[in-house]
Amino acid sequence: xxxxxxxxxxxxxxxxxxxxxxxxxxxxxxRSLLWYKQEKKAPTFLFMLTSSGIEKKSGRLSSILDxxxxxxxxxxxxxxxxxxAIYLCAVPMEYGNKLVFGAGTILRVKS
Amino acid sequence: xxxxxxxxxYLIKTRGQQVTLSCSPISGHRSVSWYQQTPGQGLQxxxxxxxxxxxxxGNFPGRFSGRQFSNSRSEMNVSxxxxxxxxxxxxxxxxxxxxxGDTQYFGPGTRLTVL
Numbered sequence: 001x002x003x004x005x006x007x008x009x010x011x012x013x014x015x016x017x018x019x020x021x022x023x024x025x026x027x028x029x030x031r032s033l034l035w036y037k038q039e040k041k042a043p044t045f046l047f048m049l050t051s052s053g054i055e056k057k058s059g060r061l062s063s064i065l066d067x068x069x070x071x072x073x074x075x076x077x078x079x080x081x082x083x084x085a086i087y088l089c090a091v092p093m094e095y096g097n098k099l100v101f102g103a104g105t106i107l108r109v110k111s
Numbered sequence: 112x113x114x115x116x117x118x119x120x121y122l123i124k125t126r127g128q129q130v131t132l133s134c135s136p137i138s139g140h141r142s143v144s145w146y147q148q149t150p151g152q153g154l155q156x157x158x159x160x161x162x163x164x165x166x167x168x169g170n171f172p173g174r175f176s177g178r179q180f181s182n183s184r185s186e187m188n189v190s191x192x193x194x195x196x197x198x199x200x201x202x203x204x205x206x207x208x209x210x211x212g213d214t215q216y217f218g219p220g221t222r223l224t225v226l
Binding site: 031032034041042043044045048088090092097101102103104 | 159218
């Protein structure tokens, strides 16, 4: 059965800390892995990682994909209170039309 | 480009009623997917529509249905509402045809409360 597992489930840090969020997956016909940030309502897209693009970076956020070990990590450096959110990892199945999500990591950044 | 829009944003219904939610995808996106998000189950896939055809369906009862119109706008319907249907319903659109098309862009959701 295809599955996506995230850890930790929740995390509390102080502003300025660096955090690492984990996502492992077991899927057939892997195509890509997506990271989203969800604050109030809509998950907003952060990164897509594929076999040909195993590392992405945007400002203080970066992500890598380890296709051999079947996991991805999302790093956030110099955290800010605005980084407080749920971070979701998802893997597209069945030609991309169905996303299977992990349970998410709830990140709280304290000032 | 305008993002994915969903209406209404909030709904309160009673058990046994039915409800229709609407979603307008990003301009040019022909694929629309629907998800249910609850604290206990997380984000669960409901179904996907492309060119007015349902291409995939998640593990939900037949009370959950949907359709897509020729302009790619989509509606989902839940009949005979149950308390357990209370959730955030999210719509997402994408432009399939390439690997980048795997990325789904989400709307703000409709918060449904069933009393």
